Every structure is written in C-alpha cells, then in structure tokens.
Amino acid sequence: DELALDALASILGAGRSSRLYREVIGPDAASSVFAYHWPVEDIGIFFVQASFNESNRNEVDRRIVREIERIKRHGPSIYELQLAKNVVESQYILGLQTVLGQARALADAEANYGYRAMGTRLAELNRLTARQVQAVARAYLRAENLTLYHYQPTGAAEITAEQALAMVEGAVGELELAAEEEVPLPALARTVASAAGDTAPRELSLSNGVSLLVEERTGAPVVTAGVYFRGGRIGESSRNAGITKLMTSVMRRGTNTRTAEAIDREIEFLGTQIGSFAAADYFGFELTILGKNLRPGLELLTDVVLHPSFPEDEIRRAKGLQMSAIKRSFDSSSQRPIQLLYASHYGNHPYALPSNGYTSSVDALTRNQLMSWWKNWVTADEALITIVGDITADEAKRLVEKHFDSLAERDSALAPDPALIPPQSRIQTVEYRDRKQSAIAVAFPTVAMSHEDWPGLRLLQDVTSGLAGTFFRELRGKRSLAYVVYAREASRRDGGAFVGYLASDASKEENALTALIGEFGRLDEDGFTADDVTRAKAYFAGSTRIRLQTNSSRAGELAESWMYGLGIDFTDRTLERVQSISLQQLRELAAEYLQGENYTTAIVSGNAEEE
Secondary structure, eight states: OHHHHHHHHHHHHSSTTSHHHHHHBSTTSEEEEEEEEEEOSSOEEEEEEEEEOGGGHHHHHHHHHHHHHHHHHHOOOHHHHHHHHHHHHHHHHHGGGSHHHHHHHHHHHHHHTOGGGHHHHHHHHHTOOHHHHHHHHHHHSOGGGOOOOOOOOTTOOOOOHHHHHHHHHHHHHTOOOOOOOOOOOOOOOOOOOOOSSOOOOEEEEOTTSOEEEEEEOOSSSEEEEEEEEEOSGGGOOTTTTTHHHHHHHHHTTBBSSOBHHHHHHHHHHTTOOEEEEEOSSEEEEEEEEEGGGHHHHHHHHHHHHHOBOOOHHHHHHHHHHHHHHHHHHTTOTTHHHHHHHHHHHHTTSGGGSOTTOOHHHHHHOOHHHHHHHHHHHSSSTTEEEEEEESSOHHHHHHHHHHHHTTOOOOSSOOOOOOOOOOOSSOEEEEEEOSSSEEEEEEEEEOOOTTSTTHHHHHHHHHHHSSTTSHHIIIIIIITOOOSEEEEEEOOOSSOOEEEEEEEEEGGGHHHHHHHHHHHHHHTTTTSSOHHHHHHHHHHHHHHHHHHTTSHHHHHHHHHHHHHTTOOTTHHHHHHHHHHTOOHHHHHHHHHHHSSSSOOEEEEEEOOOSOO
16 A cells, blocks of 8 residues: 555645645645655554644644545545656656665665565556545544644643544534546657767757757656856845845746646646755756656746746745745854854845845835846846756757747846955954854855865865864864854855854853864964865765766756856866865965954854853
8 A cells, every 4th residue: 555655645745736735725724734654664654744823723624634535535636646646756766866865765675575676666656546545545544543743832722632633523524525626637748868878068059049058867767957047146235135036936936828826736747846046146947857757847947937927926925935034044043143144244245145135125025126137137148058867968959949049138238246345354243142052153255166276275165074074073072162063165156255153052152263263273284184185085076976966966066167157067177176185285275265364253142141
C-alpha cells in the first residue's frame, strides 16, 4: 500500500492545487496545511498538519475531515491521480541528479524492498488505480486509528481529548460530500531531444538580441530553464523598496489567459513549480522539470513572464505575505542584524535596502506601479535565458526562440547604477530586544566579484568559516563566546563586503564583539596557518563541485557569472586560481581589506540582566 498512500498524501496535501490547500486555506480557517505519508519498517504514519488561529480550530477540523471523507467516499478523480503520479515520479527522478541522492535512493530501496526493485518502481506507480487510492484511504484514515494532537496557545479555552475527538467524529455526519469535478487530462507532449554527452556551456543569441546559454548534461532526464533580467532591486528606493520581490511573486498568480488556480494546476500536473527570486542586481524565474514535460512547462513559464495580469486580489494576498515576512524578520537573530548591517554599510545605495522592502513601502504599492515596473525591467535589454540539462543545444534554441521572440527592448535607456561609496570610518548600529541572546554582524568593504582579489577573499571565507574554520575554533571552541559564528564574502556587481556574524549570550556581548574584531585583526599575521589554507582550498573545490551537480545550481551559477560580466567560465577559472594562492598572499589580502577602521557593526542586543 506504500505507493497508494504516497499518492493519497499528494492528492490531499501537496501543492496549491491539492484538496486541502484549496479547501482549508483561508482567513476563516488555516494559514498552512499539508499531508504526508511517512513509512518506516514496522509501522507507517499518515498525518495532516495545519496552522491556524485558535478561533478557527473548529472550522479547520471540519474542513480537513470533509476532504478526507470525500476522498474515502468517492476516491480521486482521474486528473488528481495522474497529477499525483507525476509529482511522485518527478520528485523521485529529480532526487537522482546528485550522487548523494542516488546513494539515498539505493539505501532507502534496499532497506524497504530491495534495490533491484528500483528498476520497476515507476512502472508500479503508473499502474496505480483510483480504486487502490480510495481503498487505502478507507482502510487507514479511520476515526478509530486517529491520533489528534492540538498545540493549544496559552489562555485558550480548555478542551478535553474526548471533546476534541468527538468534535472531529461528529463533523462527518454533518457533511454532504460531492465527488471531485473531473478535469480533462492534457495531451501528452513530445519529449525533447536528449543530449548525446556533456558539453561546455555555449552562448547563443536569439533573433531579438536576448542571450541564451545552453549546457548539455547527461544523467537524469531533467532540464532547468531560467529567465533572468538585469536590474530590479538596483533601481529601487526607500519609497518603493520591495517592489521587485512583490512583482515576481504576483507574476506567477495570473496571466492574460490563466488564473492563479489554472497556473497552479497546470504546473503541478507537470510535477514541478516555477520559482522566482529578486537578487540585488538582477531577478528571474526558474523551472526544473523532467525533459518529457519541458515543452508545456516552458510554454507556461513564458506566459508567466511575458503576459502577467497582476490581479488585484492576488496583489493584496502577496502584499500581506510579504509584509508578514518583514515583520517576522525583526524577531530573527539571523536576518535582522544583516539588514541593519547593510543599511548602515551601503548608506544611500540600493544595496542598503532589504529585499522584502519595508511594510510602509510595500503596503503603498499599487497595481499600476507593478505593471510599470514590469514593463520597465522585463525587456530584451540585458536579458538572459539559460537551458541546462538533458537536451541538445539546437533543440533548446528552437524552443526558446519560439516562446521568447516577442520579448521587446526597453523604450528608453536606463540611468546608470548609482555610485557605491564605501564607509570612510567606523559605523555602529544597535537595536535592543528583551531576550537573553545577542547577535552581532560586522562588515569590511571589499571589491566586486570581477576584481582580481575576489578569489582570495572568497578563499578567506572558507579559512575562517565552518566547523574547522578559525573563527569557530577560537570563538566557540576555545573561548565559548558564540552559539553560531561564521564569515562570508558578500560581493555583488558594483562592490562587496566581507561579513562576520556571531550570536552569543547577551551577558557575553561586549567580549564577543571585541573577540570577533580581534580575530579579523589577526588574519594578516597569525590568525591562520598553511594547514588552514590547504583545508580551505580542498573544501572550496569539493563543495563547489558537489553543489553544481544539479542543473538548477549550474543554471544559477551561469546566470550570476553572466549578469556580473565575469564570463561563463568564471567558476572554472576561480577553481583553478584559488589553488595557486599562497598563505602569504592571503595574509596580504587580509591586511589590505580587513584591518582598517572603516568597518560597520550591527548589533541586536539582548537583555543580560538576571530574571
């Protein structure tokens, strides 16, 4: 019954088109809900989990029970069953892109049913019927098998376990349960031409001038398509901060020919999602999908990028989510110090703005502003499309040319990026919180990724960070001043910073800050050894190659290199360059960039007083 239960969990609670998401999410019910099947050797667990305001509990229970009873009574629709099969198949194959994923799949198979059965696993999945899914729902999702766990907030009305269970069981008899409406199955798409072998990335041009990067990769039959645009956040100000993030979120929630629900249903039927992001210097959309589904997936991605409708209700919903994320960041010991740090370190430059913006700026944004921002930035000028995976370059270009040939150039030239002026003296910002922990972030101005010193600064990140890094060894291991400590090189297109972060007990805040600055001060002399450099080189090379096993990581790496004007072979050149950097060269870089008094400090300071 394992595969049938997996399919049942997907139908009930995986993705926006699932039954529970559609029926249980809402202002008068839950804010999140999902279902999951967890099989272990002796017994499996099928659980449904929801988060909600306490006042909505009865309604949430009623709606969850309704959907469970509905699938028990009528079973899944043909469309739902095929969607679940597609999702399970896609997750299975996408997991095989990395050697770790392959090892885990083999271990899981051997522990449960023998590794040789992996060869017939997908065929068994495809034979699954709606009657089988309905049967496992009836067999396992019974009230007498139910464990109901409720995390009750302080001050809520008391309720006994018996009352809670009776409430759930009683809801069943009150319901009129209709079968799920059938949706026609889409026609099967023709699969794309598979790559004959692994090739180096190639840069091609579309008829409208858009650049296309294609890297053919064999292995898992998976392709990643990415569409990227220069700008966005680099053009924001304090008045409209967060508009790029909001725009990319809302673009996925409706087009001129598709509603948000239709987009959810179609993309999830293909076993994937469309992801979006808004980096400091560029933004974009990415799709990782099985090669056989690339044609309809690319058509849907094109529609989202080129024909967004910006529905008012979806704008309101996205604004609410983004403003909630902004408010949560104020209580985050990891996010808030970095926000304060960049705000002080970059001053009036757009790099100082938080990616989500401010609650005031996001709340004031209008549909007209979003549409204007889209028209200004989603253009052929400095646009890039990447295709990485099991597809030939010729096939990739034909598909992309077909879908993106209508992408037009901008009406007028953009103003140049504002000048980035590094701090000239020490800056410190402090916010206070009533808690027992403090978090400290420090930034020294450095260089853009295009600078010849960047590879050495990037190597210093791995010298100082990680469980074997010098900062961890000294500040946590020897001196017990930190719960968490790391350093990272945070360069962008127009400039950079080397950032140190430390979280400690509030009573140790002053000593921890002094010690962190002190560790930076030692980097030009005795702060690390030749063995530390050898370890860091090995870690950088190994972690980079491991990270780039997936098509999505490789596509993202190519996009960053292209957008920053580094050349599409930048990663290979950096891997080679790092190996030649000496201990003395690193110490000289530390002396040049990490020893001045023009650093920025941001502290979220806790309360060190005893209760």
